Amino acid sequence: MRFFAFLLTLTLSVAAYPSSAQEAVRPKAPAREQPPPPKPVTLDDLFERLSKAGSEREAEGISKLIERRLARSGSDTADLLLSRATQAFEKKDFPLAIELLDRVLALQPNWAEAWYRRATVFYQIDDPVAAMADLSRALKIEPRHFNAWTGLGHILMASEDKARALEAYRRVLKINPQESSVQTIVNRLIPDVDGQDL
Known part of the structure; x- marks a missing residue:
C-alpha cells in the first residue's frame, strides 16, 4: 500500500513539473526588443539647440557645453598644454601663455579654440x-x-x-539669440551706424 501511495505521489509530481523536454516544446514568449542606444550628442546638435533656446539660462547651459567641446582637441598633449597656457594667462604671465599656445598650434593647427585663446592673450x-x-x-x-x-x-x-563691429555682434546673435549683453551692444550701435545695410 505504501508503494502505491509512493507511485501516486511520484506521478502527481511529474505531472506538476514537466520535463525539460516538454518545456522545450512549449513556444517561448517573444523576447522584448531593446531600444536602440541613444545617439551621442554632436557639436552640430548643441549649436542647433543653442539657436532655439527658449531662455537665457537655457542658452547659457548649452553654450557651456559647447565651450567644453571646443576646448578638447583630441590630443592629450595639446589639451595639457592649453590647460597650462590658461593657468599662465590667469597669472598674467602672457609671454609664457603665448609660448605654450604656439606649441599647441604647432601640434593642432586646425584647433579653433587654440587660435581664439592666443588671440585673447594678444589682445591683453x-x-x-x-x-x-x-x-x-x-x-x-x-x-x-x-x-x-x-x-x-x-x-x-x-x-x-x-x-x-555691429556685423560681428550680429553673427553672435545669429548663433545665440539669447545673448542679452551682445543684444544690448547691438541696440546701442544701430543708431550710430545709421541703419547701414551690412
Missing part, C-alpha cells in the same frame, strides 16, 4: 592686429565660434569700426 598685451589675425583663423575653422565673434566685435569697436 595690446596687439590687436595679431589678435584679429588669430580670430580670423579661429572663425575660418569654426564659423560658429561665438566667443571669437564677440572678441572680434570688441576689437573692431575699440578701433572705431562700428559698422564691422
Whole structure:
C-alpha cells in the first residue's frame, strides 16, 4: 500500500513539473526588443539647440557645453598644454601663455579654440592686429565660434569700426539669440551706424 501511495505521489509530481523536454516544446514568449542606444550628442546638435533656446539660462547651459567641446582637441598633449597656457594667462604671465599656445598650434593647427585663446592673450598685451589675425583663423575653422565673434566685435569697436563691429555682434546673435549683453551692444550701435545695410 505504501508503494502505491509512493507511485501516486511520484506521478502527481511529474505531472506538476514537466520535463525539460516538454518545456522545450512549449513556444517561448517573444523576447522584448531593446531600444536602440541613444545617439551621442554632436557639436552640430548643441549649436542647433543653442539657436532655439527658449531662455537665457537655457542658452547659457548649452553654450557651456559647447565651450567644453571646443576646448578638447583630441590630443592629450595639446589639451595639457592649453590647460597650462590658461593657468599662465590667469597669472598674467602672457609671454609664457603665448609660448605654450604656439606649441599647441604647432601640434593642432586646425584647433579653433587654440587660435581664439592666443588671440585673447594678444589682445591683453595690446596687439590687436595679431589678435584679429588669430580670430580670423579661429572663425575660418569654426564659423560658429561665438566667443571669437564677440572678441572680434570688441576689437573692431575699440578701433572705431562700428559698422564691422555691429556685423560681428550680429553673427553672435545669429548663433545665440539669447545673448542679452551682445543684444544690448547691438541696440546701442544701430543708431550710430545709421541703419547701414551690412
